[in-house]
Amino acid sequence: MIEKDLYIALKNVTANVYPMFLPDDAVYPTITYQVIFDGANQSFNNAAVTSRNVRFQVDVFSKSYSEAKTLKDEVIAQVVGLKGGEISAQDLYEDRLQLHRQLIDFKFKRS
Secondary structure: OHHHHHHHHHHOOOOEEEEOOOOOOOOOOEEEEEEEEEEEEEOOOOOOEEEEEEEEEEEEEEOOHHHHHHHHHHHHHHHHOOOOOEEEEEEEEEOOOOEEEEEEEEEEEEO
């Protein structure tokens, strides 16, 4: 299962890992992940599922910008081994929490 594989890959990064939500008592750096799309491609001519697309959002939170960027690179290096499809990343800042955030979007296609 791709979610289990993703979790194992994220645990290889030097940060705490949580599904879905950033806990109130989080120790930084912290990583969260969630499924943002899970769908099957089916042919109109038959009921067979031809492939499955799964998209995950992984967020890295850190008090320092440089640490957030380094952890983003570590996350991508770990997840690339899962033979995913597309990867995109975005710099963000959480003003209320005063944290630097790297949003990483992974799209996997499975036959």
